[in-house]
Amino acid sequence: MIIITLHREHCIGCNYCMEVAPSYFDMDEEDGKSILLHSEEKSGFHSHKTHDDSAFDECNYAAESCPVDIISVREN
Amino acid sequence: MNISTVELMAPAGNFESLQAAIQNGADSVYFGVEQLNMRARASINFTIDDLEEISERCKKHHVRTYLTLNTIIYNHDLKLVKKLLDAAKGAELTAVIAMDQAVIAYAREIGMEVHISTQINITNIETVKFYAMFADTMVLSRELSLRQVKRICRQIEEEQITGPSGKLVEIEIFGHGALCMAVSGKCYLSLHAHNSSANRGACKQNCRKPYTLIDQESGFEVEVDNEYMMSPKDLCTIDFLDQVIDTGIKVLKIEGRGRAPEYVATVIKCYRKAIDACTNSSYTPEKVDQWMSELEKVYNRGFWDGYYLGRKLGEWSEGTGSQAKQKKVYIGKGIHYYSNIGIGHFKVEAFDINIGDQILVTGPTTGVQRFKLNEMMVDDIEVTTAQKGDDCTIPVDFKVRPSDKLYKLVEV
Numbered sequence: 001m002i003i004i005t006l007h008r009e010h011c012i013g014c015n016y017c018m019e020v021a022p023s024y025f026d027m028d029e030e031d032g033k034s035i036l037l038h039s040e041e042k043s044g045f046h047s048h049k050t051h052d053d054s055a056f057d058e059c060n061y062a063a064e065s066c067p068v069d070i071i072s073v074r075e076n
Numbered sequence: 077m078n079i080s081t082v083e084l085m086a087p088a089g090n091f092e093s094l095q096a097a098i099q100n101g102a103d104s105v106y107f108g109v110e111q112l113n114m115r116a117r118a119s120i121n122f123t124i125d126d127l128e129e130i131s132e133r134c135k136k137h138h139v140r141t142y143l144t145l146n147t148i149i150y151n152h153d154l155k156l157v158k159k160l161l162d163a164a165k166g167a168e169l170t171a172v173i174a175m176d177q178a179v180i181a182y183a184r185e186i187g188m189e190v191h192i193s194t195q196i197n198i199t200n201i202e203t204v205k206f207y208a209m210f211a212d213t214m215v216l217s218r219e220l221s222l223r224q225v226k227r228i229c230r231q232i233e234e235e236q237i238t239g240p241s242g243k244l245v246e247i248e249i250f251g252h253g254a255l256c257m258a259v260s261g262k263c264y265l266s267l268h269a270h271n272s273s274a275n276r277g278a279c280k281q282n283c284r285k286p287y288t289l290i291d292q293e294s295g296f297e298v299e300v301d302n303e304y305m306m307s308p309k310d311l312c313t314i315d316f317l318d319q320v321i322d323t324g325i326k327v328l329k330i331e332g333r334g335r336a337p338e339y340v341a342t343v344i345k346c347y348r349k350a351i352d353a354c355t356n357s358s359y360t361p362e363k364v365d366q367w368m369s370e371l372e373k374v375y376n377r378g379f380w381d382g383y384y385l386g387r388k389l390g391e392w393s394e395g396t397g398s399q400a401k402q403k404k405v406y407i408g409k410g411i412h413y414y415s416n417i418g419i420g421h422f423k424v425e426a427f428d429i430n431i432g433d434q435i436l437v438t439g440p441t442t443g444v445q446r447f448k449l450n451e452m453m454v455d456d457i458e459v460t461t462a463q464k465g466d467d468c469t470i471p472v473d474f475k476v477r478p479s480d481k482l483y484k485l486v487e488v
Contacts, residue, residue, distance in 0.1 A: 001237075012111040014276050015150060027152035032111065057306065067272030 004059045006036040006046045007070040017062035017071060024048065024059055081355050083327040086250070086344045089115060090122070092337035095443030097139070101348030102342050104140035105130075106173060107276070108333065109160060112153060113144045114195075114261070115333045116277030124160060136473060140170040144333075146193035148275045149176040158182055169483070180210050184240070188472040194218060194250070194274075197260035201231045204245060212239030213246045213327060218311075221386040222323050225249060231325030246326035251317075252371075253331025255308045255382055257283055265306075283307055284377075284396060307393045308401055312365050312371065312379035315364050317350045320384070338404065338436055339374040341444035346370050373402035402485050404436055411467070412482030420476035424466045429484055431460045437472075439476070439480035446485070447472065 004024060006017075011033035017025040018034065028035045039046040056073060061073040086097030088107040096103050107130065108115055109122045122130065127143075134141045143164045151158060161183050164172055171189035174180045175196055183190045192198060192207045194215040207214055216225055225247065232245050239245050256263060258274070266280040267273040272393070286303030290296070309333070313320050320328070328351065330343055346367040353359040371379070375398040380391035393399070408425040420437075429435070429449060437445045452470045454462050462468040 012116040012276055012278055013150070013153060013156075014273055014278065015152065016271060027150075027156050029152050032150075032153040032156040065271050067276075067278045069272065 001057045001076045002050050002053070002059070003074050003076055004036060004039075004050070004055065005072045006034060006039065008033050008035065008046055009060045010043050010068050010070050012068055014067055016065040016067070020065050021058040021062040024055065025062060035060060082321055082325055082351060083140070083248075084344065084347055084351055085327055085329045085336070086128075086340055087253075087295050087330055087333040088340070089333040089335070090337070091126075091129075091440035092438050092443060093333075093335075093340040094133065095441060096337045096341040096438075097344055098134065098137045099443045100344040100403055102139060102344050104142060104170070104327075105134060106142040106144050106329070106333075108144045110156065111277065112147050112156060112160065113148070113272075114146060114277045114279075116147070117272075117279070124163050127163050127169065128417035131167040131169055133433065135168075137452070142171050142173050143169050144173045144193070146173055146175040146181050146195050147277055148273070149178050154178060161186060161188055164188060173215070174211075184210055189241070191215065191248070194260050195262070197262070199224070200230050202280075204228060204232065204247075205235075206267075208237050208239050208245050210240065211245070212241045212243060213248055215248045215250075215327075215329065218250050218313040219259060219383045220249075222319055222384045223386065225325065225384075229379050233324070234267045247324070248327035248329055249320070249323075249325050249331055250382070250484060251312060251313045251320065251328040251347060252311055253335075255311050255379070257306045257308060265398070286396065302392055302394065304392045309378040309380040309391045309393050311382040312368075312376075313381065313384065314346060314350050314367050314371065316381065316385070317347075318354050318359050321351070321354050335375050336404075337438045337444045338446070342370055342374045343402065343448075373400060401488055403488050404483040404485055407482045407484055409438065409482060410439065410442075410476040410478055412478075413472075413476040414469075415475065418471055418473060420474075421467065421469050422476070422482045424462045424464055424468060424482075426464060427462050427484070428461050429468075429482075434485040435470075436483040436485050437474075437476070437480050438483070439477055442474060442477055442480050445472070447476050462481060477482075 013032040036046045036048050039048040059073045083103040085104045086102035088105040090092035165188050171181050171191050173191045173193050190211040191213040192211045197217045237245050263274045270280045272278040272280045283306035377393035378399050385438040406426050408423045409470045411421040417463040433449045435449050452468050454466045454468050
């Protein structure tokens with residue numbers, strides 16, 4: 001399983017995650033910050049779990065692109 | 077010389093710096109909230125909920141308040157922009173410092189005063205006329221000379237260029253603090269190298285590192301002044317402030333929302349004295365020397381006069397980070413203040429402090445307080461040294477709070 005996590009409190013709304021991983025990220029037009037689609041929130045951390053292997057590369061690219069390092073991707 | 081008082085504008089990255097600015101004589105403060113400001117990366121930024129308190133604290137001291145909302149704005153930011161501007165208006169802030177037309181347009185729509193950010197890069201009188209449709213104050217490009225600034229100020233008077241308030245447009249320029257190699261901060265370097273956009277407040281400052289320049293064709297290293305080929309020294313105008321004021325500017329801005337509260341305290345204190353000295357004709361080289369030695373104690377990359385005096389470029393910093401002659405060492409935190417006897421209680425958590433040390437106390441409400449340690453007690457006994465773990469009491473003439481931090485200042 002692949003677990004993607006977004007700590008969105010520190011998002012600066014640069015839009016890169018959505019550009020490189022549009023299946024997983026979008027921009028919230030209410031507060032201008034990134035949202036991790038289909039995620040669950042716990043203590044400010046938003047997580048999405050998937051069995052789709054293609055998520056790993058796509059979301060890793062988003063994590064590498066994030067200027068404030070708030071995206072993490074791990075395999076379980 | 078036509079000397080009139082100019083407004084001294086201080087940076088406030090947090091409540092400590094805000095308080096330091098107020099305590100040391102700033103006429104106005106500027107600050108960002110949430111992510112839409114040029115210091116979005118900073119770990120501590122004000123939030124929208126802080127606006128009321130900022131406004132209240134400043135109003136009490138007749139200090140004007142400016143919200144910086146001057147990043148690139150995308151579609152997904154538009155609701156937040158409106159929310160921030162509505163909150164700024166609701167909190168009765170003085171004005172918004174804007175770059176994007178969406179910000180300018182909405183601010184005008186709700187009757188909020190607009191100041192044009194240096195990010196717009198205003199360099200001529202026709203552009204001033206254009207933005208006068210929306211703004212009462214404009215920050216000129218940092219790259220102009222004083223001669224050019226003076227001409228623009230004179231033309232505003234001659235041509236009676238007024239802003240929405242009906243008053244003559246006021247010109248603001250940078251007086252002190254970091255400069256960067258990019259024209260008006262419009263830089264692509266951080267984005268290019270680290271995917272981290274300076275124009276979204278996330279500058280990685282990679283220009284501040286040392287580099288060597290190699291001609292790949294020949295393999296030879298190109299000779300440049302020093303390795304810090306992209307890192308200019310900090311702007312300092314205190315030694316020609318009379319000429320700066322003589323241009324006719326109305327606002328002098330101090331850079332440094334990312335710098336420490338004691339930096340704000342020292343720089344604002346020096347420029348307050350310098351502006352007042354220019355105004356009452358007591359500006360002397362001896363005073364300038366004193367202020368310079370104070371300014372050198374806090375964070376700086378070395379000083380130069382920027383582009384104002386029309387000198388050739390090439391004033392590059394001589395190292396990474398600060399050339400400050402003083403640094404602060406964390407000692408401990410505030411516990412309590414016995415107001416009836418004027419005694420502060422502190423917990424020593426790190427290094428020793430000794431009688432004779434220069435002490436710095438900072439806090440969100442306390443601001444910045446500095447004093448020489450002349451006496452202290454540990455367990456009700458007078459001592460010359462307090463060590464890690466000690467509870468010490470020190471006579472102080474300000475209120476000590478649990479949110480305060482205690483430092484000692486040491487020469488570098």
